[in-house]
Amino acid sequence: MLVVLAPLVAAPAIVLIGRARAAWHLALAAVVASFAAACAIAWKVSREGAIDYALGGWEAPWGIAYHVDFLGALVLLTVTGIAVAVVTYARPSVEREIPESRRYYFYGCLMLCLAGLLGMTITGDVFNLFVFLEISSLSSYALIGMGRDRRALNAAFQYLVMGTIGASFILIGIGFMYMMTGTLNMADLAVRLPEVADTRTIRAGFAFLTVGIGLKVALFPLHLWLPNVYAYAPSVVSAFLGATATKVAVYALLRIMLGIFGVEFSLGEMPLHALLVGLGSLGVVSASLVAVFERNVKRMLAYSSVAQVGYMVLGIGLANTDGVTASILHIFNHALMKGALFLALGAVMYRIGSVHIRDLAGLGRRMPLTAAAILVAGLSLIGVPGTVGFVSKWYLVLGALESGLWPLAALVLFGSILALIYIWRLVEVVWFERPAADAPAIDEAPLQMLAPILVLAFANLYFGINTDLTAGLAQRAAEALLEVNR
Amino acid sequence: MLALLVVTVIAAVRSTDLFAAAILFGIYSFLTAILFMDLDAVDVAFTEAAVGAGVSTVLLLSTLRLTGRYEQRHKHSPALPLVVVGLTGAALVYGMTDAPDFGDPEAPAHTHVAKRYIEDGPRETGVPNMVTGVLASYRGYDTLGEVFVVFTAGLAVMMLLGTRVRGGRSSGREAIGDLLVLRVVGKVLIAFVMLFGLYVQFHGDYGAGGGFQAGVIFATALIVYDLVFGEADARRVMPHIWTERLIAIGILIYLGVGVAGMLLGGPFLDYSKLATDPVKGEHLGILLVEFGIGVAVFGAVMSIFNAFSGLRLPSEGGRDDV
Amino acid sequence: MYDYLVSVFLMMGALYVVIAHGNLVKKVIGLGMFSTAVFILYITIGKVEGGTAPILEEGVTVYSNPLPHVLILTAIVVGVATTAVGLSLAVRIKAAYGTVEEDEITEMNLQAEEAGQDGTEDES
Numbered sequence: 051m052l053v054v055l056a057p058l059v060a061a062p063a064i065v066l067i068g069r070a071r072a073a074w075h076l077a078l079a080a081v082v083a084s085f086a087a088a089c090a091i092a093w094k095v096s097r098e099g100a101i102d103y104a105l106g107g108w109e110a111p112w113g114i115a116y117h118v119d120f121l122g123a124l125v126l127l128t129v130t131g132i133a134v135a136v137v138t139y140a141r142p143s144v145e146r147e148i149p150e151s152r153r154y155y156f157y158g159c160l161m162l163c164l165a166g167l168l169g170m171t172i173t174g175d176v177f178n179l180f181v182f183l184e185i186s187s188l189s190s191y192a193l194i195g196m197g198r199d200r201r202a203l204n205a206a207f208q209y210l211v212m213g214t215i216g217a218s219f220i221l222i223g224i225g226f227m228y229m230m231t232g233t234l235n236m237a238d239l240a241v242r243l244p245e246v247a248d249t250r251t252i253r254a255g256f257a258f259l260t261v262g263i264g265l266k267v268a269l270f271p272l273h274l275w276l277p278n279v280y281a282y283a284p285s286v287v288s289a290f291l292g293a294t295a296t297k298v299a300v301y302a303l304l305r306i307m308l309g310i311f312g313v314e315f316s317l318g319e320m321p322l323h324a325l326l327v328g329l330g331s332l333g334v335v336s337a338s339l340v341a342v343f344e345r346n347v348k349r350m351l352a353y354s355s356v357a358q359v360g361y362m363v364l365g366i367g368l369a370n371t372d373g374v375t376a377s378i379l380h381i382f383n384h385a386l387m388k389g390a391l392f393l394a395l396g397a398v399m400y401r402i403g404s405v406h407i408r409d410l411a412g413l414g415r416r417m418p419l420t421a422a423a424i425l426v427a428g429l430s431l432i433g434v435p436g437t438v439g440f441v442s443k444w445y446l447v448l449g450a451l452e453s454g455l456w457p458l459a460a461l462v463l464f465g466s467i468l469a470l471i472y473i474w475r476l477v478e479v480v481w482f483e484r485p486a487a488d489a490p491a492i493d494e495a496p497l498q499m500l501a502p503i504l505v506l507a508f509a510n511l512y513f514g515i516n517t518d519l520t521a522g523l524a525q526r527a528a529e530a531l532l533e534v535n536r
Numbered sequence: 537m538l539a540l541l542v543v544t545v546i547a548a549v550r551s552t553d554l555f556a557a558a559i560l561f562g563i564y565s566f567l568t569a570i571l572f573m574d575l576d577a578v579d580v581a582f583t584e585a586a587v588g589a590g591v592s593t594v595l596l597l598s599t600l601r602l603t604g605r606y607e608q609r610h611k612h613s614p615a616l617p618l619v620v621v622g623l624t625g626a627a628l629v630y631g632m633t634d635a636p637d638f639g640d641p642e643a644p645a646h647t648h649v650a651k652r653y654i655e656d657g658p659r660e661t662g663v664p665n666m667v668t669g670v671l672a673s674y675r676g677y678d679t680l681g682e683v684f685v686v687f688t689a690g691l692a693v694m695m696l697l698g699t700r701v702r703g704g705r706s707s708g709r710e711a712i713g714d715l716l717v718l719r720v721v722g723k724v725l726i727a728f729v730m731l732f733g734l735y736v737q738f739h740g741d742y743g744a745g746g747g748f749q750a751g752v753i754f755a756t757a758l759i760v761y762d763l764v765f766g767e768a769d770a771r772r773v774m775p776h777i778w779t780e781r782l783i784a785i786g787i788l789i790y791l792g793v794g795v796a797g798m799l800l801g802g803p804f805l806d807y808s809k810l811a812t813d814p815v816k817g818e819h820l821g822i823l824l825v826e827f828g829i830g831v832a833v834f835g836a837v838m839s840i841f842n843a844f845s846g847l848r849l850p851s852e853g854g855r856d857d858v
Numbered sequence: 859m860y861d862y863l864v865s866v867f868l869m870m871g872a873l874y875v876v877i878a879h880g881n882l883v884k885k886v887i888g889l890g891m892f893s894t895a896v897f898i899l900y901i902t903i904g905k906v907e908g909g910t911a912p913i914l915e916e917g918v919t920v921y922s923n924p925l926p927h928v929l930i931l932t933a934i935v936v937g938v939a940t941t942a943v944g945l946s947l948a949v950r951i952k953a954a955y956g957t958v959e960e961d962e963i964t965e966m967n968l969q970a971e972e973a974g975q976d977g978t979e980d981e982s
Contacts, residue, residue, distance in 0.1 A: 055804070059791060062687065062784035068777065105677040107797075107806035111649050114677045155695035162688045169681065177929055181681035184936045185688055191943055192692030200954035201970070204963055207882060207947045214889050214940050215876065221896050221933060226631050228926075229903050232648030246644070254631025538864040545871040545891060554883055561887050568894050575861075576911045576922035577901045580930050584897070587938045592890055599883055599945040603952045607881035608959050617878035625870040632862045639907030641920070646906055650923045654912065657924075664914035666924040667931070675928055682932040689939035696946045743913065748935065840942050844949075 052087035053126060054172060056080040057165040061158045070153035074141050077157045081137045084168070085130040092123040096523070102174065110174070111238040117174030120527035121378060124520075125171045125301045128385045132293045133164050135389060135502035140286045142496050143396050147284045148196055156196060160290070163189040167298045176224050176310075177234045179302060180217065183266070186298075187213045190291055194283040205278035212275045216265030219258045226255025239310050247315050256315075259306055260322065266299040269363055270333030273356045280352035285396030288348060292355060293389035297381045300362050304377070308531045313369055326367030331461050333360030338468035342475075347405045350472055351391055354431065357465060358384045364458065365446050373449030374528035375521070376442050382520055383430070383438035386513065390427035390506035394420050397495035397503060407476065412485030417494050421480050423507035428473040430510040433466045437514040441521060537574070541567050555597075555605050562593035579667045582745060586752045591837060594759070598844040662819035663741040671746070672822040676805045679825070680790055683832050687783050690836035697843040699776055722764035729757040737830050741819070747826040751833025759841055779838040786832025793824045861902040868895035880960040882951060886944040893937040900926045900933075 060080035064073040095101060100119040104110060118126070137160070148156050166186025173179050191213070195206035228234060230251050231242040246252055261272070268276040276296075280288050307322070337356035344350035358380065365377030395405050397420050402409055414421040430437035443462055450458035494500055513520050544567060548560040565588030572581035636643035653670050661669040671679050730753075737750035762770035793807065800809035807821020808814035872895055875888030904926030912924035952958050955966060 055791075055795075058684065059788075061684075061691075062787040062791075065691065066781055066784040066788075068781075104803055105805050106673060107802050107808060108674050112652055113674050152695050152698065155691050158691050159688070159695060162684065162691070165684070175678075177675075177932075178678050178681065181678055181685065181932060181936070184939070185681060185684050188685065188688045188692055188939055188943055191947065192688075192695050195696050195947055195950065200951075201967055203947055203951045203954055204967065207944065207951060210940070210944050210947060211876060211885055211889065214944075215873070215892070217936075218889075218893050218896055221893075222628070222899065225896070225900050225903065226635075229635055229643070229645050232644040232646065232650065234649070242644075242648075250634040251631045254627050257627055258631075538860060541864060542867060545868050548887065548891065549871055549875055554881065554887075557884060557887050561890060564891060565894060568898060571861075571898065572901055575901050575905045576909055577904065577927045577930070578911045578913075580897070580901060580927050580934070583931055583934050584894075587934055588890070588894060592938050592941050595942055595945050596883070596887065599949055602949050603883055603958045607879065607884055608961075614874075614878050617874055620877055621870045621874045624873055625866055628866045628869065629863070632866070635862070638861065638902065639905050641906045641909075643903075645903050645926075646923050650925045653924050654921050658914040666912040666914070666921065667927045670924050670928045671931060678928075678932055682935050685932075685936050685939050689942045692943045693946045696943075696950055748931065843946065 053084050053091060053130065054165055054168045056083040056087065057161040057168065061161040061165065064154055064158045064161065068154055070150055070157075073154040073157040074137075074144075077137050077140075077161055080161060081130065081133040081164070084164070085127075085134050088123070088126040088130040091118055092127050092523075095120060095123040111233050111235045114173070114175045114178050115235065116172045117236065118172055120523055120530055121301065121304065122171055124378065124382060124523050124527060125298065126168065128382050129164070129167055129171065129294045129298065132290065132385055132389050135393070135506055136286060136290045136293075139289075139393055139396070139499045139502040142499055143285050143400055146400055147198060147286075152196070156193070159189040159193050160286075162186070163193060163290070167294055170298055170302060174236050175234050176227070176236060176239065176306075180220055180224060183220070183302075184217060186295070187217065187266075190287070190295065193287045194279050194291075196287070197282040197284050199282045201278060202282035202284075205275070205282050209275040209279050212265055212272075216262045216272075219262030219265070221262075223255045223257075223259030223262060226251050226258065230255075236305065236310050240312065243311060243315070247311075256311060260303075263299060263303045263306065266296075267303055267363070268296050268299075268356055268359055270329050270336065270356060270360060273333065273337070273359070276356060277349050277352040280355065280392075281346055281349035285392070285399050289389060289392035289396055292351070292392045293385040296355065296359055297385055300359065300366075300377070300381055303363075304366060304374075304531065307366065308374075313532055323367055323369060326363050327455075327458070330360045330362075330364035330367055331458070333357060333363070334461065334465040335468075338465055338472070341472045342468060344472075345407050347407055347410065347476060348392070348395055350407075350476075351388065351395070354469065354472070355384075355388060357469070358388075358431075361442070361446060361462070361465070365449060368446075368449045368453050368455070368458075369532070370449050370452050371525065371528050371532060372445050372452055374531060375525045376445035376449055378524040378527050379445060379521060380442040382524070383442045383510075383513070386438055386506055386509050387427045387430045390423055390503060390510060391431070393499070393503045393506065394423045394427070397499050400495050400499065401492045407479055410476070410479050411483040413479075414481040416485060416492050419494055419500060420503060423503045424480060425477055426507045426510055428477060430514065432469045432473055435514075436511065438510050438520075439514070441514060441517050445521070537567065537571055541571070552607050553605065554600055554607055558593060558596040558600060561596060562589045565589035565592065579665075579746070579749075582749050583752075586749055586756075590756065591752060595840070595844060598841075660815065660818065661822065662815040663822055665741055665743065668741050668746055668822065668826070672825050673807060673818055676794075676807075676825065679829070680794065680805070683787055683790055683829055686833055686836045687787055690780065690783050690839045693840045693843045694780065697846070699780075699839075699843060699846065718764060722760060726757045726760055729753060729760065733757065737826070738823075741822060741826075747829030748833050751830040751835075752837055754830070754834045755837035755841070758838060762841075762845070774838065776839070776842055779835045779842065782835030783832045783839065784835075786828045786830070786835060789828030789831065790825050793821055793828070797821070861898065865895050865898040865902065868898065882948045882958040882960065883945070886941055886948065889944065890937060890941050893933065893940075897930045897933060897937075900930050 103116040166182045169182030191210045230246045265272045337353045341353035362377045365373040430439040433439040433443040447459045544564045569581040569585040657666045657669045663669045733753035736745035794805040797806035802809040808817045811817035872891035904923040906922045909920040909922040912921040
């Protein structure tokens with residue numbers, strides 16, 4: 051309960067106090083409390099199985115209930131963990147990028163965005179999912195619009211239009227499901243849907259939900275809003291959204307496709323199997339190719355995110371334990387990689403004021419620790435053994451081979467080569483080029499920013515070698531998801 | 537009714553005059569509200585009229601002051617949008633061919649969860665208006681989320697537009713002239729509007745209405761004051777910093793009620809623990825929560841309106857001829 | 859049944875406005891109309907033949923379904939919140955670009971990219 055309540059209480063409290071410094075302290079306290087609560091939940095789930103909590107004391111189909119299983123616990127941990135890193139890091143960066151009179155609004159919106167994402171994760175009710183989706187979306191539109199470049203405004207507006215269409219599609223889908231079943235509770239829907247699954251209404255509802263969530267996931271070709279959003283948003287926002295937002299949307303996709311409709315309907319009867327695999331592959335290849343030619347590093351990473359989403363969707367489409375495990379694992383792992391990378395770029399922005407590749411020359415000599423973090427997270431993004439990126443790709447390849455789809459395994463390899471090219475380009479500039487002669491002397495970013503970057507970079511290595519915890523949890527989550535409907 | 541709606545949409549698609557489009561949007565919302573009345577959704581009709589036809593249209597008009605009245609003719613071929621729209625429409629119609637008949641009382645939508653709300657709702661919550669009962673109690677957590685949506689919008693708008701009063705127009709006298717009649721009528725009108733707001737706020741458990749509608753109505757009263765007596769005077773009545781604090785206070789009331797339920801040994805938002813008799817507790821909880829909603833919505837609408845109207849003054853080359 | 863079909867038509871018309879029109883304010887209007895059309899769909903689901911408004915009354919036994927009403931009350935608020943945020947972004951865009959036409963904005967962005975600006979300079 052506390053996991054969502056902490057940021058929910060913090061947001062109005064921040065506004066009531068109305069001071070930037072106090073706002074940051076409150077936000078930090080809230081995310082730490084939330085993270086602690088997420089740890090407690092994960093502990094409980096791993097011992098006793100899924101948790102249900104009826105809000106308002108009304109039992110499930112009548113009232114709204116929380117439902118947290120292995121998967122939910124893992125996502126909660128990921129999101130709150132990233133939030134702790136981002137908020138710790140935020141103060142110097144926000145002081146540089148956001149005007150003072152608006153800073154406490156900024157922290158307030160950040161808390162709301164976090165609360166929205168957590169609320170989506172924890173809920174067991176489809177309409178409630180929509181409500182919290184909108185809380186996180188509305189606050190993220192505004193947060194993105196606070197970027198210093200005017201293109202941030204345009205990116206935020208485009209995202210608003212696409213996001214609202216997506217949300218309306220989700221609403222239509224929910225309406226169709228309600229029409230045929232009379233319920234909004236996820237568990238109840240899973241029970242009642244098979245009876246009416248063979249109707250056009252349910253099929254259409256399923257299609258609307260898929261497209262609507264696909265927009266939020268940035269599933270190729272519905273990803274057009276994403277690159278500019280990540281490129282022009284304030285550093286803190288890029289890091290937070292880049293590491294969490296699309297992941298929670300992928301989680302929602304998993305919950306709805308596998309948790310409610312069930313494997314047989316989603317991936318058997320509907321052509322989603324082919325669709326997810328096809329679009330996932332296209333996303334991996336095309337976005338990686340664009341990333342190779344991108345010169346703004348933030349946008350390069352944004353395209354890489356579209357590609358990574360492709361991997362996740364691919365894993366779901368495979369519909370076997372290893373494939374789904376890979377997807378779930380990648381939710382967690384990708385948050386670590388992109389969190390580290392975007393935070394590191396935020397530090398670069400803080401010191402240099404630019405993230406264009408030509409301005410990063412010789413960064414390895416000027417900010418060695420930040421540059422080292424970029425190197426580690428970059429290697430992880432490629433999927434070098436010993437990093438987390440390798441673990442999820444390994445499971446994905448296993449899943450592909452299990453389904454007899456060896457071309458897909460080749461595709462994963464090809465995607466990794468493309469990632470190698472664009473990451474190498476970055477590493478080469480950062481480590482092997484000399485800084486421009488007129489470059490001003492600079493130091494590392496303040497410790498407050500540096501520490502979260504290094505912690506996340508280290509986590510990339512730690513969880514890459516020590517896979518029991520994450521892979522184990524992901525595998526159990528995948529088995530639970532696939533088993534429900536067998 | 538339905539035909540009118542169709543005509544309105546077609547007109548809105550074709551119009552390049554955005555002022556007209558904004559007004560058409562207001563009409564469209566209003567027609568929808570009437571349609572909702574017809575379909576027995578009185579609470580929804582009330583809200584749609586106040587929010588859709590009222591607040592949205594006012595916001596649209598204040599935006600147009602800043603962004604210009606006419607849109608350009610676009611040069612793109614409409615083929616792609618038409619394909620997307622066509623596909624969407626086809627999917628919708630496809631889905632509806634298997635839907636239960638209109639108004640069928642045996643449809644699954646009415647026989648499962650909703651049945652309890654109708655049969656037991658008033659008894660279990662102590663509130664005769666089932667919509668209020670479901671809204672504030674059975675699905676109280678959704679409504680909490682909804683108040684947070686309002687809060688988010690308020691914060692987002694204030695963060696994007698800023699909250700300073702720009703320019704120095706001190707009172708409304710120059711704005712609409714010193715018309716005695718208008719001022720007197722304004723004062724009387726405001727008194728009635730506020731009285732009506734109070735009625736809606738505290739009568740929502742018996743009739744149509746509740747915190748959302750009341751908050752909007754109260755805000756309207758203050759906006760009328762703003763228009764008649766000028767911004768500076770209105771802000772003396774309700775300084776900006778207080779409108780945003782009111783949102784926070786309203787939300788904290790709601791959260792407080794929820795946490796109180798927890799402290800008394802129930803789950804979050806369990807009102808039945810608030811009094812010795814569970815039904816009384818439910819009723820009390822609903823009233824308190826609705827009050828919190830009213831305060832928060834009032835604050836949010838005021839904040840958003842102030843943020844938009846604060847920008848109106850400097851005429852940064854964006855002020856066309858509205 | 860006509861209600862359903864009309865709401866479909868309204869959604870299509872509104873969606874067309876959102877996608878095909880280049881003016882940002884018009885897009886926001888379209889989004890508002892789109893979501894309102896979805897509300898009509900829901901409220902139509904909630905109607906029960908011969909029912910009345912779901913407020914307890916002596917002697918009435920058939921009520922329309924209150925649940926869709928509750929959901930749509932929430933959705934209306936979400937809709938107006940989106941409108942407010944969308945419009946404030948449009949206002950900021952007007953201040954930053956001097957226009958709210960998508961074509962012109964895209965062109966300015968392209969020029970900025972060709973000039974090699976990487977999105978880090980302050981907006982004036």
